[in-house]
Amino acid sequence: MDLKNLDYREKDYIRTKIELKNITLLEVESKENFQEIRDLLKKGNVIVWAYYIPEESPLIHTPSFNIPIPLTYLDCILSGCLKISKNFARQFILNTEGWSHLLDDRTAHPSLQKYALALDLNERGPCIHQKRDIDSLLKELLADFVESRLIAGHTNSGKSNFIKTIYHTLDVKKLHFPENVEESEDIFPDEFITSCTPLLAKIEFLPATSNEKILLKLIDSPGLPIPVAINKRLKNKEDFTDLANSYVLAVTKFVESQYEATLLEESKVKRNAKAPDYQIHACIYLLDASVVESCGGLTPIDRIVLTKLTQILNVIPCIGKADLISTKHLSNLKKLVMKDIVHHQIPIQTFQEPLSDSEDDELSDTLQGANTSNEYAELLPFAIINGEEEDFFENNDGVVKRWTLERNFPWGTASVENPEHCDFVKLNEALFGTFCQELKDITREVYYEQWRTQKLLEVRGSVINDTMNKN
Numbered sequence: 001m002d003l004k005n006l007d008y009r010e011k012d013y014i015r016t017k018i019e020l021k022n023i024t025l026l027e028v029e030s031k032e033n034f035q036e037i038r039d040l041l042k043k044g045n046v047i048v049w050a051y052y053i054p055e056e057s058p059l060i061h062t063p064s065f066n067i068p069i070p071l072t073y074l075d076c077i078l079s080g081c082l083k084i085s086k087n088f089a090r091q092f093i094l095n096t097e098g099w100s101h102l103l104d105d106r107t108a109h110p111s112l113q114k115y116a117l118a119l120d121l122n123e124r125g126p127c128i129h130q131k132r133d134i135d136s137l138l139k140e141l142l143a144d145f146v147e148s149r150l151i152a153g154h155t156n157s158g159k160s161n162f163i164k165t166i167y168h169t170l171d172v173k174k175l176h177f178p179e180n181v182e183e184s185e186d187i188f189p190d191e192f193i194t195s196c197t198p199l200l201a202k203i204e205f206l207p208a209t210s211n212e213k214i215l216l217k218l219i220d221s222p223g224l225p226i227p228v229a230i231n232k233r234l235k236n237k238e239d240f241t242d243l244a245n246s247y248v249l250a251v252t253k254f255v256e257s258q259y260e261a262t263l264l265e266e267s268k269v270k271r272n273a274k275a276p277d278y279q280i281h282a283c284i285y286l287l288d289a290s291v292v293e294s295c296g297g298l299t300p301i302d303r304i305v306l307t308k309l310t311q312i313l314n315v316i317p318c319i320g321k322a323d324l325i326s327t328k329h330l331s332n333l334k335k336l337v338m339k340d341i342v343h344h345q346i347p348i349q350t351f352q353e354p355l356s357d358s359e360d361d362e363l364s365d366t367l368q369g370a371n372t373s374n375e376y377a378e379l380l381p382f383a384i385i386n387g388e389e390e391d392f393f394e395n396n397d398g399v400v401k402r403w404t405l406e407r408n409f410p411w412g413t414a415s416v417e418n419p420e421h422c423d424f425v426k427l428n429e430a431l432f433g434t435f436c437q438e439l440k441d442i443t444r445e446v447y448y449e450q451w452r453t454q455k456l457l458e459v460r461g462s463v464i465n466d467t468m469n470k471n
């Protein structure tokens with residue numbers, strides 16, 4: 001296809017020249033081929049063009065449940081890649097984003113297929129062999145399971161850094177979205193937009209832990225601003241109710257939108273057995289250590305928020321910035337938080353047996369670990385220390401930074417992965433190993449089912465009301 005025709009086909013895009021010095025070659029071709037292309041780029045007697053959509057264009061969107069990528073479109077792209085080589089097509093998938101939302105429209109009637117071939121430009125769909133290759137590549141590279149975790153909690157408690165720390169501690173094979181911002185302005189009201197994480201950010205990657213390909217979604221969220229003057233003994237709890245309620249509403253809206261996606265998938269006549277799991281399997285609720293300290297436990301805001309969040313998903317309370325608190329003090333703060341959880345009957349059931357009825361029994365049981373089912377429950381709330389970015393070296397382009405899993409103080413070093421310093425390793429183990437399946441099962445069998453029943457009752461109620469009104 002000549003440039004004129006290509007411009008015509010890509011008319012919604014802008015063609016731009018890429019400076020050769022900005023091109024990094026991936027070693028996907030044979031050594032000779034790679035050498036040949038590198039020499040061409042070195043000599044500078046080639047021109048490389050790229051088509052792009054300007055950022056402000058309404059045509060830009062991130063693949064999502066509502067706007068998935070049609071397989072017919074991928075067929076067109078990947079068959080082009082396959083003409084170069086299978087490895088090139090593989091690298092194309094590995095180095096691009098948005099693969100968790102696909103729509104198989106191959107068998108749909110041609111008029112319903114989402115991607116129409118430009119037949120006037122001689123564009124042809126993949127042949128049967130290419131389709132087979134495309135299917136085998138997608139099977140090889142795309143995730144078998146999805147694990148989603150929402151990171152919520154106090155503002156400035158280290159939520160965003162927690163995500164980066166997890167990313168740097170897991171053995172990551174492939175990064176889908178390094179820092180992909182999803183459309184969440186509508187979800188979180190203005191009062192939360194002051195925090196450093198103004199939008200819901202999502203990173204997706206595949207940890208290389210086993211043969212199963214797990215797509216891990218860590219969803220960051222804006223922080224819950226805790227007023228400085230707050231004190232849990234204050235009587236005027238109502239002052240904080242609005243703030244707590246609007247935060248709960250924002251998180252709930254997001255969690256329920258994921259349940260809705262599952263319900264929609266389940267209601268299809270022809271259900272996709274390999275439909276992705278949209279649910280949020282756990283919410284890490286980060287409490288800022290200094291706030292816990294000044295309040296001697298949970299704030300009234302936390303009590304409202306935790307009570308409501310525990311009704312819709314698995315919640316795991318954690319104390320962030322544990323490096324700023326002495327060991328003895330930290331252990332006291334943990335007890336105070338658990339005491340509040342039990343006293344206010346907040347049903348934190350993750351990692352432990354359901355609480356018994358009597359408050360005194362609950363308190364003593366939980367504090368003594370008598371009704372806990374395992375070593376993880378005894379660590380609740382998990383104490384977290386995050387890594388941080390440090391200057392690595394300086395070159396002509398400036399200072400190159402790197403992520404370190406330690407925090408240095410004049411008196412010593414706090415290490416993220418040292419179990420004597422914090423519970424990060426144990427939390428990781430529970431979240432992504434030991435309790436992975438259980439978190440999923442509870443989400444589907446308890447929280448999603450409760451939400452679904454409620455939803456169906458609401459629908460039935462409104463149908464009955466409509467009928468009665470008509471009669």
Ligand SMILES: Nc1nc2c(ncn2[C@@H]2O[C@H](COP(=O)(O)OP(=O)(O)OP(=O)(O)O)[C@@H](O)[C@H]2O)c(=O)[nH]1
Nearest residue numbers: 155156157158159160161195196197223321385386
């Ligand atoms: N001492 C200490 N500081 C931390 C830790 N984690 C994060 N910080 C610092 O706390 C500040 C806020 O960290 P973030 O990760 O942006 O916190 P956040 O909860 O995402 O903040 P918002 O998005 O504004 O709610 C940064 O200066 C971090 O370097 C930690 O484990 N220990």
Ligand SMILES: [Mg+2]
Nearest residue numbers: 159160196197
């Ligand atoms: Mg943040």
